[in-house]
Amino acid sequence: MSTIENQLVTVTVNGRTYERAVEPRKALSDFLREDLELTGTHVACEHGFCGVCNILLDGQTVRSCLLFAVQVDGASIETVESLAAPDGTLNALQQAFNDNAGLQCGYCTPGMLMTAKEYLDANPDGGTDDQIREAISGVLCRCTGYQQIVESIRAAASAGKGA
């Protein structure tokens, strides 16, 4: 088996710029978790069907397990670690999940939060429950049955309006 040379990747994650030499075949999810030690992003299927690994790439959700790290050279990424304040205070979306039991085991939660953030950025008034359900339909949660996630996202939208 021939060895393929590592490639240099420069990427901004959560406002900080990293430069790393990485194997061309390394998945972005593994790169974030292993090379950058940002283990908030989880994987549950590693082939694009669960959305648990969702992150924001230049403002849009993508499945981080379906991209290679070398593909994000020059891009800007946000992961779940970007949401809370530096002192750990939860942001309005996270607080809404806490207030409305929007998580149980918490494993899908990073993907769910980043997907909800994309949705709420585009729909600050929250839209209808059906729209919320459709927006998160690409992220699987085995614990909650989704109802309290929908309530959390709606509550986050209301909190945003109040602020």
Add this chain to the structure above:
Amino acid sequence: MEIEQDPNASRIAGDTAPGDAGLRWIGKSINRVEDPRFLRGEGRYIDDITLPNMLHAAIKRSPHAHARIKSIDTSKAEALPGVVRVLTGQDVKEHANPLPSFSMNPGIQHDMIAIEKVRHYGECVAVVVAENRYIAEDACDLIEIEYEVLPAVLDPLKAREEGSPLVHEALGKNEAYSRTFSFGEVDKAFDEAARSVTVDLYWPRSTGMPMDTNGAIGDYDAGTGVLTIHANSMNFTYFLWLIAGTLKIPSAKLKIVPVVAGGSFGSKFFMHKVPTFAGWLSLMVGKPVKYIEDRVTHIVNNDHAGSDRRYKAELAFEDDGTFQALRIDCVDDYGAYLQFGVGTHGNALSQICGPYTIDHVEYSLAAVLTNKNQQGAYRGFGAEVSNWILERLVDHAAHDLGMDRVEIRRKNLIQADAFPYRTPTGNIYDSGNYPGVLDKVLADFDYDYWVKYRDDARKEGRHVGIGVVASQERSVFSSTEFWFWFDEPAFSPTSSPESASIQIEPTGQIVVTLHSQAMWGNSPETVVSQVIAEEFDVDPTSVVITYADSQHALPGTGPGGSRYTVMVSGAVAGAASQMKDKIKRIAANKLEAAEGDLEFRDGGVGVKGAPDKQLSLSDIAMMAYMFKLDLPPDMESGLATQWTYDHPLTTLPNADRSDLGMFYPFVGHAWHMAVVEVDPGTGRVEFLRYSAVHDAGTVVNPKTLNGQIIGGTVQGLGTAMLEEYIYDDQGRVLNENFEHYHLPSSMDVPTMTIGHQETPSPYTAYGIKGAGEGGRMLTPAIMSAAVEDALSPYGVRITSLPISAEQIVAWAAGD
């Protein structure tokens, strides 16, 4: 009836009587204290943990369901740069013992890696340990294995026949167990009843499928000889010596550290293979080794497939709808191994007659081995299946009589004055008010409105259907359900305790240590914080919770069987009661007051009616740790207590097993009602209304309980409509990933209303009953009923799951 209780049981209720209306914190929807770390992405699940010099393992899975391993050539894999070691069944044979099993059947041996023969698709045949997971998986592809493919045993009915190929030659047959239990006078009751219905039913194999798979990290320290295993499971701390036995190490040198799990639903219930495997790999290579199942491995090689049952079920009843007797004959396809024996049927026998007065029951079971992934635990542990069977029979009886499905159920409900109620098998239902729950759900759901709506819609040619189901939810198992199947069990444990320790630091900080599984999606820390707040009048968010590793753990059984909230509350209440006694003695001595005049208030202890005579917990703890001469003279220093809470209400089965004893006595009750509209062209099922009312005794936290109910309901919906292992005729799993194994998405599920009735248990701390499995007990039955009702113009009778869209379209097309 009168029930004699464990004398310890009264002790654990703390200062609060069951169902006491004066509870301050229990019953409040406080936010979960576990949440913030998970919301910040700081959950520290097993794959988030990295140890220095850690290696990574990947397994080579069998492509065959049944085959003899003729040769394995690992040389190419070993030559790949970055590979540290390749191990096979031969290494397991030389260096390890078989995996633990509670089946007590020496003919059924299960090893970490298949030795000589593979028995199911996806079974591990070799493992690579390498510098990283990518290299380990590459090397798996370089392992060359020659198989002699054997005929796969797939149909459990054929597997029982003489001459069938054998899954385990040493067993000499594929039927691992069979027995008929009879309670009451079943034949006579069937002869005398005016009517009966008989239904053949099939419940397919599926699995809990948590988002976080099973994983562990082994870390062997050659210097001390201690093997530390970090694992996202730690149940049954008093059985972990079995794992040491597999590893051939002294149990005192085994330390299992519980790690948070991203869901279990049964899949991590006494999960022994994965931690044992990671520990063994570390022993073999002398460095830390991480082994995490990928999704495919989890689907085809986890040890926790759910029930896979074929039934012939009969219900005898009178012309007025009164139920008389139940006869159940089940063949259960357990797969290739039998780790828990037939405990999943023991479980079913705890509430086999549901909430109905049926006095005569016969239950026949054949447990058959096939070339499939083995069964383990899945939310409900077999009782969810028997509830589906019972409710299907009731719907068939109602249909036979032309009787309303609510009325036939109401007519047979156990009445509120009948508790404690002894069921025909011997298990007890502790308390309840079933007609009360029914009235609540009828009011919330507005049954009459929806009946009219359905009938009007039907006139317009729409396919609207109503489902109405009831269920029991037994909680807190006792170990007897695993062995009362045998007249002379090889091993007959009777304990399944839970423990808690409380320490108050000199600063006044309360620290609670738990002794089994860390959190796996339930709310152990929130429950414990609420109990501590209740007992000490402190802010629940101020309590610090830690988890003991197995070397320091007191007896703990962990979550499972809807037991944890009940048991950990009892354990914490017990430890709190001892702690409060000690604090009161210190305070009484210091304040020169009588102990009986003291109360816990505002985070301290004070004299009733004297606001200025008060000591903080810190004042007390300072004395306890540093000022021995301020303590009562006969008291030792320190401020720590512990309590091991045994099952508070359990008895042995009798010798001839005509009475199985009390083994699952804290019994909740629920009703769900749903309206669906079915599109016969596409098979899509849409919810128009879904209403649930549960009685789980005293509710600790309504918000989290609702989460368990909704989550369980949706998981049951997956069982009802989507999920099933699909095998080809060679026994290969065709849907081994999320592309083909479909879980419910946010678009497939109802928005529910949830109501609660609280009938406290007289026998548990605060009157709590378990509730973690309830939702999944009902959805398979309600979906069967509602879709069947919607498709009644086609004369459809639903007798197997899942009710796939393809099946609905076929029914509507008259196929």
